[in-house]
Amino acid sequence: MTLTEILLEPFGFAFMRRALAGCLALSLAAPPLGVFLVLRRMSLTADVLQHGILPGIALGALLGGVSVLAMSFGGLLAGLAVVLFAGLLTRATGAREDSQFAGVYLMALAAGVTIASFQRNLDLTHLLFGSVLAVDEDALVLMASVSSVALLGLSVIWRPLILESLDPGFLQAQRGQGGLWHACFMALVVLCVVGGFAALGTLMSVGLMLLPAVASRHWSARLGGQMVAAVVVAVLSSTVGLLLSFHANLPAGPAILLVAGGVWLASVVAGPYSSLVHGGRKLV
Amino acid sequence: MITLADVSCQQGALLAVDHISASFGPGLTAIAGPNGAGKTTLLRAMAGLHRLSGGAIGGQTGPRQVALLPQAGGVDRRFPVTCRELVAFGAWGRIGAFGRLSGGDDARIDAAMAQMGLSALHDRLISALSAGQFQRVLFSRLIVQDAPVILLDEPFTAVDTATEADLLALLHRWGGEGRTVVAVLHDNDMILQHFPKTLLMARQMIALGASAEALSPANRLKARQTLEAELGLLIT
Numbered sequence: 001m002t003l004t005e006i007l008l009e010p011f012g013f014a015f016m017r018r019a020l021a022g023c024l025a026l027s028l029a030a031p032p033l034g035v036f037l038v039l040r041r042m043s044l045t046a047d048v049l050q051h052g053i054l055p056g057i058a059l060g061a062l063l064g065g066v067s068v069l070a071m072s073f074g075g076l077l078a079g080l081a082v083v084l085f086a087g088l089l090t091r092a093t094g095a096r097e098d099s100q101f102a103g104v105y106l107m108a109l110a111a112g113v114t115i116a117s118f119q120r121n122l123d124l125t126h127l128l129f130g131s132v133l134a135v136d137e138d139a140l141v142l143m144a145s146v147s148s149v150a151l152l153g154l155s156v157i158w159r160p161l162i163l164e165s166l167d168p169g170f171l172q173a174q175r176g177q178g179g180l181w182h183a184c185f186m187a188l189v190v191l192c193v194v195g196g197f198a199a200l201g202t203l204m205s206v207g208l209m210l211l212p213a214v215a216s217r218h219w220s221a222r223l224g225g226q227m228v229a230a231v232v233v234a235v236l237s238s239t240v241g242l243l244l245s246f247h248a249n250l251p252a253g254p255a256i257l258l259v260a261g262g263v264w265l266a267s268v269v270a271g272p273y274s275s276l277v278h279g280g281r282k283l284v
Numbered sequence: 285m286i287t288l289a290d291v292s293c294q295q296g297a298l299l300a301v302d303h304i305s306a307s308f309g310p311g312l313t314a315i316a317g318p319n320g321a322g323k324t325t326l327l328r329a330m331a332g333l334h335r336l337s338g339g340a341i342g343g344q345t346g347p348r349q350v351a352l353l354p355q356a357g358g359v360d361r362r363f364p365v366t367c368r369e370l371v372a373f374g375a376w377g378r379i380g381a382f383g384r385l386s387g388g389d390d391a392r393i394d395a396a397m398a399q400m401g402l403s404a405l406h407d408r409l410i411s412a413l414s415a416g417q418f419q420r421v422l423f424s425r426l427i428v429q430d431a432p433v434i435l436l437d438e439p440f441t442a443v444d445t446a447t448e449a450d451l452l453a454l455l456h457r458w459g460g461e462g463r464t465v466v467a468v469l470h471d472n473d474m475i476l477q478h479f480p481k482t483l484l485m486a487r488q489m490i491a492l493g494a495s496a497e498a499l500s501p502a503n504r505l506k507a508r509q510t511l512e513a514e515l516g517l518l519i520t
Contacts (some may be wrong), residue, residue, distance in 0.1 A: 027351065039360075039362075039363055039364070104345075114315065156382075156383075159381055159382070160361075160381040162365065163373055163376070165363055165371075166359060166360055166363045166365060167358060167359045167360070167370075167373070168358075169333065169354050169358040169377075170352075170354075170358070170359075170373065170376075172333055173331050173332065173333055173347065173350070173352050174347045174376050174377055175332070175347045176376065176380075176381070181381075219410075221364055221409055222364055223364045223408070227366065243436070
């Protein structure tokens with residue numbers, strides 16, 4: 001096989017072009033949100049979400065048919081409900097948020113798989129791990145819209161979100177509505193997770209958000225630099241991952257995430273900042 | 285100017301601040317007392333960060349009128365922002381979430397950092413600062429906030445002597461400008477030397493007045509005994 005055959009020929013297929021365009025769109029919006037998740041020490045919260053949206057997607061399919069839009073709408077509602085529910089439980093019981101989240105997501109995963117199993121025409125593997133074939137016109141429009149909204153939204157809440165992450169007490173003393181910005185941020189995260197599920201699957205969707213973000217910490221010590229690095233890693237991983245998925249006949253989600261994971265490991269070993277090789281570099 | 289009228293605050297099941305009435309005018313006032321005396325809770329209540337379970341706080345209490353320096357640890361030092369970016373948040377009260385920094389704000393930020401000896405550190409990440417440098421950054425933010433009431437919770441903990449001298453000079457200047465400066469402090473010698481007035485508390489108010497009198501051995505003993513008595517009641 002020549003290089004052209006490996007790199008370009010797959011994109012002769014319309015479904016591959018759609019998948020690539022959709023994943024590139026998500027690669028622009030999801031990783032910056034991931035950087036904030038990592039900085040706010042909420043990586044596992046995002047993990048919970050990907051399980052939490054499954055019952056919504058399955059219900060959406062049950063009520064609205066196996067269409068990306070119906071399933072995404074269900075997923076969006078379920079994701080927002082999970083965030084709200086876990087937040088309320090934490091506030092009401094005073095328990096640690098992660099234990100509440102664990103309870104919620106285990107239930108949600110079980111409920112989602114149960115509902116999905118009622119439907120013969122719903123392929124659970126595609127739902128959980130994604131399929132390039134699932135990216136039809138509707139899914140592509142959805143991914144592009146979600147990315148646009150998420151990027152715009154993040155730019156709107158940029159300053160208060162930084163302050164809420166950096167010094168929540170100061171924001172509170174300035175009557176700065178810390179809870180509002182946190183809620184807006186979580187809504188954007190839910191939106192991106194749902195947006196990615198058609199191509200990447202519900203279990204993998206968060207990966208495109210988080211893996212580039214954790215890798216980016218080894219490429220820049222600055223917030224802006226980490227955003228750019230995370231987007232670059234995501235764009236690369238999406239492209240290479242889709243090719244891998246095509247040639248090796250792998251589900252798209254795991255393929256993309258394996259590539260992103262490889263980049264992350266390489267960054268941990270040899271990235272310019274706080275890596276094994278350059279561990280002591282001053283963050284100046 | 286800030287006035288407390290019969291102020292009480294719960295901290296969990298404890299009454300951390302027990303019916304305190306006092307008034308803080310322009311100049312420097314210290315809040316002293318044994319550990320667990322409710323000093324931090326009272327300061328946070330004055331900044332609007334702790335709900336009152338009774339009484340009222342009057343005077344200059346708006347978010348733009350009160351600037352609070354909390355104990356170290358409130359700020360996530362690993363978050364990747366530069367010193368200047370952190371100082372610039374002092375302008376939040378004027379520009380909020382979406383406003384633009386005016387030329388005046390920029391000048392004020394630069395001047396504040398110059399005054400704290402941070403001109404060379406504008407672009408340094410806060411994660412790369414020493415404890416003393418970081419405290420200078422937080423004080424620069426207070427300068428930018430430009431509030432008439434400034435509340436400080438143990439501002440000299442873990443800072444070097446040169447920084448301590450610079451910060452004290454700044455406090456005296458604020459006092460001279462007619463601002464109300466209230467600081468929670470542990471070091472009695474420092475209070476006697478630099479703070480004309482002191483509120484001594486042990487959940488309830490023990491004394492309020494000229495520092496030498498408020499911190500008399502008799503009052504300090506009374507503060508310890510009061511707190512121990514309350515703790516004893518709690519245990520039995």
